[in-house]
Amino acid sequence: MLKRFASVLVVAVLAGGFVAGCANNQKAVKGPEHSMSEPVAIKKAQAGSDAALTSAGVQVVNSDVEMNELGADLAALKPNFDEESVVILSLGEKNTGGYWVEITGVQQVGETLYVQGRANQPGENEIVTEAIEYPYAAVVIEKVEPASVIPDLDQVEGQSK
Secondary structure, rough: OHHHHHHHHHHHHHHHHHHHHHHOOOOOOOHHHHHEOEEEEEEEEEEOOOOOOEEEEEEEEOOHHHHHHHOOOOHHOOOOOOOEEEEEEEEEOOOOOEEEEEEEEEEEEEEEEEEEEEEEEEOOOOOOOOOEEEEEEEEEEEEOOOOEEEEEEEEEEEOOO
């Protein structure tokens, strides 16, 4: 009977952890030494298309100088670079509309920043605009200076934003 109770208790604890993790809406990331990640709060977010963001990837901006060199129109975010960083996730140049990206979470494990999100491409039979687009998402977070930044994207297709 004690063995059965212990088994039920273990299952209940695991199920509770799973439900709590799902409610957080941020995926837990396993890092070095299998330590759990620390979620980083997203203070502000912005998404759209900006021709200055021609390369696909993720980057962290930590100063007005870096922001100006980037050339993207992210003024609406109004970061205070003494206390905040801007994380930008861009898809690069796309030949049609229907592409978008969003940042759903940011996690830190040691000096590594994991940027979680969803990237959409148009569906096979989707009607899209015929225009060059540069989809991106940007968020403001507490100041970080990571040694590496790793995107963790879920690819979706034919979804509207």
